[in-house]
Amino acid sequence: MAKDLTESPVDRQNILNNSYAVTEIQNATKIKGIHFEGTVCLIKEQVAAFFEVDTRTIERYLEKYGEELTQNGYEVLRGKRLKSFKMAVKEQFVTDIDVGNKTPQIGIFNFRAFLNLAMLITESERARLLRQTILDIVIDTINKRTGGGTKYINQRDEDFLYAWFSEENYRKIFTDALRDYVDMGNFKYPLYTDKIYVSIFKEKAQEYRKILRLQAKEKVRNTFYTEILDLVAAYEYGFAELLKASSEKKGRKLDSWEVDELFRHFEAQPHWKPLIERARVKMASRDLAFRDALHLQLEQYIAPLQASEFERFLGEKSKELAERLEEAQDVLKRLKDR
Structure with a gap:
């Protein structure tokens, strides 16, 4: 049956809780970000640029779906972890973002949170295309791991x-x-x-x-x-x-x-x-x-x-x-x- 991920929190969470599918999606999409604490992370400006929307759109979704996004990996860094993140940005020569030395906190999306946001945003054509890719990969992953069918x-x-x-x-x-x-x-x-x-x-x-x-x-x-x-x-x-x-x-x-x-x-x-x-x-x-x-x-x-x-x-x-x-x-x- 056709799934509208923007309307179904159950379907979204089923995808995000399927670590096998998430790994396949990450490998297929090759989303680049900042490697931090063993995972790929993106900040608000990077996410906005990818989806071709302004940062205020991202902020609106964070306000509306904050609990869901936080549950799936969005977090705000402060203190020592913020310093570590800034150091990672510097060491990886990420020149397209500016976190600023005096920034007291910064929100980051790990890959699961990024996918979560992709399944929510309705204003972005890129997000729509990514949702279709996500659904195709999830189906392929389950079929592949079950030998081609899920009836049994x-x-x-x-x-x-x-x-x-x-x-x-x-x-x-x-x-x-x-x-x-x-x-x-x-x-x-x-x-x-x-x-x-x-x-x-x-x-x-x-x-x-x-x-x-x-x-x-x-x-x-x-x-x-x-x-x-x-x-x-x-x-x-x-x-x-x-x-x-x-x-x-x-x-x-x-x-x-x-x-x-x-x-x-x-x-x-x-x-x-x-x-x-x-x-x-x-x-x-x-x-x-x-x-x-x-x-x-x-x-x-x-x-x-x-x-x-x-x-x-x-x-x-x-x-x-x-x-x-x-x-x-x-x-x-x-x-x-x-």
Whole structure:
């Protein structure tokens, strides 16, 4: 979907928290500045010159978006650090700027703050072009690190494999309980699976498929994040035990009205609330950032991903499922034999 970075703080922060993309953008744009404390920095006059606007425009954005820009690396230097910065300017023979020996303070943009400003300024054609470049590089970076697609980026999580196999075991317990304790036709299996999905993330399986553009043979659960798999497994096992206890108490299989009533009480238990809230935030936020997939029913739960999330799914510890399967043969055998 088209992203308007000037209007979306979530999209801006997702880009800035993705260190892999930021590095690629820096390498591609070759923005030059002052090397200070291990990073490239620019002062207000340099930024204004680059975007071809006057310094008052930069000041307006600093006033309006000061908290966001500061969070992403803009800072005002004073005292010893200001002296060190002036020395760096002098040593690097930066002749196009004048910081002045008597200047008591100076604001500097590191590269993240510079990109942040580029995603805000609407008066600059250069900023608009840079925003398009940023979006292209972010997409290319994620695709490159995930092998060309993000549909199964969930499987790069180092915790995915165990959750996946555990959930398969609990799924079997759930379907067996439906078979043994519920007096309904085979439609009971998708029916109560959908009830669990709707309870957790407000979408039936078919709705979820459309959002992620899954093909007919692709399994919904193969795209679930670890937290979703764990919560689905908890629902399935807990409800299976409830069906068993209720059926054995009545001495017969349960009809659909009885099962529906049991499920209403089951999903209303207060201990689910924090787990569901967390799962919705994870699904909605990650799918928007990684898969460019918007869950409209979960829109209120969307938040920027932290840097640790990008490391978790794009970093060195993240791997393709095939690699993990190869490394985990013994673990998988134990899980299968349980």
